[in-house]
Amino acid sequence: QVQLVESGGGVAQPGRSLRLSCAASGFTLRSYAIHWVRQAPGKGLEWVALIWYDGSKKYYADSVKGRFTISRDNSRDTVYLQMSSLTTEDTAVYYCARVYSGYDPDAFDVWGQGTMVTVSS
């Protein structure tokens, strides 16, 4: 069964850090680019970051640039999102999503169940 499973969410104080993981199963992660997308409580979807299949290219939304770092370990079938200097605006459910390529832009065909990040003092 093709799936993505996020973990690492929780409560963090403003200014602190948190690392999220996205583990893949049922498919070869190293063949796919992966995105992180977040959704604040009661709000819409917001794209956060993208990493190419081999990690050679990384892109970020302006709202997280310089604070978040996306990385991957294909030997562990896992993608990470290192979040630093967290603010209350970062409170959201974070989803990882697999790229469905062949279109411009790529679509997201497989989504994880999401992990909740709450930034609060």
Place this chain on the structure above:
Amino acid sequence: QSVLTQPPSVSGAPGQRVTISCTGSSSNIGAGYDVHWYQQFPGTAPKFLIFGNNNRPSGVPDRFSGSKSGTSASLAITGLQAEDEGDYYCQSFDSSLTAFVFGTGTKLTVL
């Protein structure tokens, strides 16, 4: 502050047809970028619904269809069913922002 605008809500009776618009600009949909659509139920992850403007992934009923024209795109749902009730999002790319962008989202209510 999404650059893709959707109506906050739409509604229809069972069996009816509804459409959800996704209005962009010359830096996203109007620039020729593809539009994709996702369906989301409360407390669950988005589901892949339409890709490449008008294509359905395997398993998505043909009651769902997409279209694109100029700076806008639309999702149409025919033969509305109670199980279609949820939130719908369009997605594309914006060259001015150099970012993947989602629509503001539309809540579909089946009366």
